[in-house]
Amino acid sequence: xxxxxxLRQLLAAVLTLLLGSCAGSEAVTVSDAxxxxxxxxxxxxxxxxxxxxxxxxxxxxxxxxxxxxxAMELHETTMDDAGVMAMRPLAGGLRLDAGESGLLxxxxxxxxxxxxxxxxxxxxxxxxxxxADTISATVSIEDR
Amino acid sequence: MTTRRLVRIAIAVLAVGVAAWVLVGPRLxxxxxxxxxxxxxxxxxxIDLEATSGGRAGLDSFGGxxxxxxxxxxxxxxxxxxxxxxxxKALDLMGNGADDVQVVMVTVDPERDTVEYLAxxxxxxxxxxxxxxxxxxxxxRIATAxxxxxxxxxxxxxxxxxxxxxxxxxxxxxxxxxxLILPPELTADQIADDLRYLR
Numbered sequence: 175x176x177x178x179x180x181l182r183q184l185l186a187a188v189l190t191l192l193l194g195s196c197a198g199s200e201a202v203t204v205s206d207a208x209x210x211x212x213x214x215x216x217x218x219x220x221x222x223x224x225x226x227x228x229x230x231x232x233x234x235x236x237x238x239x240x241x242x243x244x245a246m247e248l249h250e251t252t253m254d255d256a257g258v259m260a261m262r263p264l265a266g267g268l269r270l271d272a273g274e275s276g277l278l279x280x281x282x283x284x285x286x287x288x289x290x291x292x293x294x295x296x297x298x299x300x301x302x303x304x305x306a307d308t309i310s311a312t313v314s315i316e317d318r
Numbered sequence: 319m320t321t322r323r324l325v326r327i328a329i330a331v332l333a334v335g336v337a338a339w340v341l342v343g344p345r346l347x348x349x350x351x352x353x354x355x356x357x358x359x360x361x362x363x364x365i366d367l368e369a370t371s372g373g374r375a376g377l378d379s380f381g382g383x384x385x386x387x388x389x390x391x392x393x394x395x396x397x398x399x400x401x402x403x404x405x406x407k408a409l410d411l412m413g414n415g416a417d418d419v420q421v422v423m424v425t426v427d428p429e430r431d432t433v434e435y436l437a438x439x440x441x442x443x444x445x446x447x448x449x450x451x452x453x454x455x456x457x458x459r460i461a462t463a464x465x466x467x468x469x470x471x472x473x474x475x476x477x478x479x480x481x482x483x484x485x486x487x488x489x490x491x492x493x494x495x496x497x498l499i500l501p502p503e504l505t506a507d508q509i510a511d512d513l514r515y516l517r
Contacts (some may be wrong), residue, residue: 212399213438215435215438215442215478216392216442218395219395220396220399242475245476247475249396249475253485256484257485257486258484259483259500261471261473261482262471262473262475263475280396280397281396281397281400281503286395286396286477287395288476288477295507
C-alpha cells in the first residue's frame with residue numbers, strides 16, 4: 175500500500191522529464207509579428223517580429239516570402255554618430271544560437287516587404303530558416 | 319485661538335499651497351526640451367520647391383506656422399513611415415494646437431518621388447502633411463544648408479537602391495529661424511511636448 179504513492183511520484187517525475195525534454199526540443203518560434211500601416215501607393219513596408227530558437231543548435235533567419243509582398247529581404251537600419259540612417263541587406267542573415275531570441279524592431283533589423291499588397295488587417299509570411307526550412311507567421315498590420 | 323482652530327488654519331494653508339504648486343508650478347518651471355535647441359541669429363535656409371499642396375512652397379508659405387522639416391523618401395520602409403506616424407500622433411496629442419504646425423517632407427529621392435506620388439503618400443499619414451520635391455541639385459543645396467547629409471546607396475537590394483539620410487526633424491520657428499532639431503528616436507509625446515512649447 176505504501177508503494178503506490180512512490181510509484182505515482184516516480185511516474186510524475188518521468189512524465190515531467192519527458193514533457194520538459196519535448197518543450198526543450200521545440201523548433202524556432204515566431205511571435206508578435208507586426209507591420210506599420212503604409213499608404214497603398216507605398217513601394218515598401220517593414221515587418222517586425224520576435225523570433226526564438228528553441229532548438230539545441232544554432233539557426234539563421236535568412237529571408238522570407240509572402241504572396242502579399244512582391245519580394246522580401248532581411249535588412250538592417252543603422253545610424254552613425256552624425257545621425258545618418260542607412261539601410262542595407264543583413265549579410266549572412268540573423269544567426270541565433272541555441273536557446274537565443276532575436277528581435278526585429280523599428281530602427282534595427284526588419285524584413286522589407288517590397289510592393290506590399292496588404293494594407294490593413296493581417297497577412298501571412300513564410301520565414302526562411304537556414305536557407306531551406308520555413309516557418310509560417312501571421313503579420314498584424316497596426317500603428318504602434 | 320484654540321489648538322483645533324490653529325490646526326484647521328494650517329491644513330487650509332497647506333491645501334492652498336499644494337493646489338498652487340500643482341496648478342501654477344509647471345508653468346513656472348522652465349521647459350526642458352527633448353530636442354536640441356538651436357539659437358540661430360539668421361533665418362533658416364530658404365526652401366523653394368514644388369509642393370504637393372500645389373505650386374511652389376517655401377518656409378514663408380505656411381502662414382507663420384511652426385514648420386517641421388523632414389528629409390526622407392517613400393521607398394524607405396522603416397524610419398520614414400515611423401517618423402511620419404510619430405508626427406501624426408504628436409499633432410493628435412496637440413489638439414487644436416496642431417493648427418499652428420506644418421509638417422513638410424523634402425524628398426531625398428526626387429527621381430522616384432514625383433509630386434503626385436508624394437501627395438498620396440504624405441496625406442495618408444496626415445491630411446495636412448506636405449511633400450516637397452524638385453531637381454536633385456536644388457534638394458542637395460537645401461539639405462546641405464540644413465546640415466543634412468544624404469546619398470544613394472546602390473547596394474544589392476530588391477528595391478533598386480536605398481538612400482542613406484540624416485533622419486532628424488528641423489523645427490523652424492514662427493520667426494523663420496531654426497529653433498530645434500528633433501532626433502529620430504523621440505516619441506510622439508516628446509515631439510508634442512516640444513512643439514506645444516514653441517508654437
